[in-house]
Amino acid sequence: MISPPKLRAKTLGMLCLSVLLGACGNMPVKQTPAPAPAPAPIPAAEQSNAPTAKAGADAAEPAPLPEQVVKAFNFGVSAMKTGQYKRAEDVFASLTRSYPDLPGPYANLGDALMAKKDYKNAEIAFNRALQLKPENPEIYNHLGLICRRDGRFEEALEYYRKGLKIAPQNNNLLRNAGIVLELYLNRPAEALEYYQRYTELNPDDREIKVWIADLSRRIKH
Numbered sequence: 001m002i003s004p005p006k007l008r009a010k011t012l013g014m015l016c017l018s019v020l021l022g023a024c025g026n027m028p029v030k031q032t033p034a035p036a037p038a039p040a041p042i043p044a045a046e047q048s049n050a051p052t053a054k055a056g057a058d059a060a061e062p063a064p065l066p067e068q069v070v071k072a073f074n075f076g077v078s079a080m081k082t083g084q085y086k087r088a089e090d091v092f093a094s095l096t097r098s099y100p101d102l103p104g105p106y107a108n109l110g111d112a113l114m115a116k117k118d119y120k121n122a123e124i125a126f127n128r129a130l131q132l133k134p135e136n137p138e139i140y141n142h143l144g145l146i147c148r149r150d151g152r153f154e155e156a157l158e159y160y161r162k163g164l165k166i167a168p169q170n171n172n173l174l175r176n177a178g179i180v181l182e183l184y185l186n187r188p189a190e191a192l193e194y195y196q197r198y199t200e201l202n203p204d205d206r207e208i209k210v211w212i213a214d215l216s217r218r219i220k221h
Contacts, residue, residue, distance in 0.1 A: 069099065072095060088115075137166045137167035147159060148180055
């Protein structure tokens with residue numbers, strides 16, 4: 001017997017560290033995003049932003065951020081890990097005011113706000129992060145999650161597709177595009193294409209294979 005699609009547990013996106021002070025959060029949910037665990041600490045190679053002239057060369061090397069900024073960021077990370085979402089929100093909001101040109105604090109602020117179920121302000125934070133770092137596919141993924149939760153399914157799909165133009169093999173975007181097409185837009189054939197693309201990259205994922213088998217049977221009938 002095929003389980004009703006609405007009962008399936010679909011694992012949703014993860015915002016990954018790809019820019020200075022970027023965010024990571026893993027949010028397993030059924031139909032609405034759940035609180036996201038905190039981002040990982042900043043790798044030393046990514047703890048820089050402002051370019052400085054390189055002696056004797058045309059290239060520029062980024063200058064390191066002040067130590068207190070990195071400490072503040074990691075304090076926010078710790079707060080997220082322990083479920084202190086308001087404290088994390090305060091830390092990252094403060095960083096956005098002090099460093100308004102850094103995308104990561106806005107992305108992490110969005111994570112903290114999502115954990116508090118403040119989706120309206122989370123969307124504002126993610127949009128600002130996207131303006132500063134439009135090539136980060138996971139920000140598109142998080143915005144897609146918010147749109148899906150609000151019933152803006154076509155908008156969610158558009159975010160997933162924009163993210164996939166940047167990162168065609170992004171697992172979160174492939175899964176979530178399939179989810180919104182299958183469960184909310186009733187476009188099973190298109191959903192199947194995304195699931196198949198996902199399973200080509202993740203052949204050992206048994207759950208997605210069950211989804212594909214169920215969906216294939218429904219399409220045939």
